[in-house]
Amino acid sequence: MLCGFPPAVSADTHTLVLGSFPGEASLAATQYYAHPRNQFWRLLGAVLEEPLVELPYHARLDRLLTHGIGVWDVLAACEREGSLDVAIRNATPNDFASLRAHAPKLSKVCFNGKTAGRFAPVIAEAGYTTLVLPSSSPANAMLSFDQKLRLWRDILT
Template sequence: MEKEQYTHVRHEFNPVFDSTSRILILGTLPSVKSREQNFYYGHPQNRFWKLLARICESKKVPDTIEEKKAFLLAHHIAVWDVIAECDIIGSSDSSIKNVVPADLNQILEHAPIQQIYGNGGKAYELYQKYAYPQIQRKMIKLPSTSPANAAWQMDRLAEEWRQIREILYKI
């Protein structure tokens, strides 16, 4: 079997946010499936969209890119990634090297972000290394919604992620 090779990946799609976004959820870098679909959390087994729909008490899980964008904006959620480009093997966060961080000020200077959350440990680790020294804003680490994080079943994920509601629904 041939060993997988590193690929240099550049983040190709824009962050989702507007002038009412109150929380920012950061991943590491879009997976291969997400890059194929040209939008965040595109792997069919990733629980991100089901989890957000559950936390936001939405009757429908957004399906299309347009529905996903509308859902995020309606619930005051900004989404992007810590990495602008890097070398990676497939979708393996543990293989990430040669990181060029994303410029998070694109969001932070134009949206009233009250809290930043990391979708998983690697997003948190990369944020602490590359973004925190520049922007000095605390990130709260949440368990990853990735199918690779099988130890966290949906109910347990929802319990941890529910903390975002405090900011989302504060008036």
């Protein structure tokens, strides 16, 4: 059984970006979106006009939190061979009810890809605005970076 990471949120977090579950590179590095070809940091850097890709990991998280944006995953644990979401088995969701205590200003939850986005109806029922974004994964080559960026800019609206 693989275990994910704790939420990267603060009391001022108003927007949360949820992935499905960390890939092999992220688990090995114990960092969200550690795969060098994953476009997560590049996309959010462009949205926020911050040089996130150039910063050390903890500085990236600090910059996100400064903008009121947090990061987490929909799954707390699962079994999986490789990094593809389709290989996820025996998944355990994260405890979103406890998140309100850590991020009381949270109002919007954005999903990084369709797999994570399957949880959008449940999160919406809990009273959050939701947005399903195209995946930042290198496995999602259907859209160019610029096409993804146009949609990722909606994080700020």
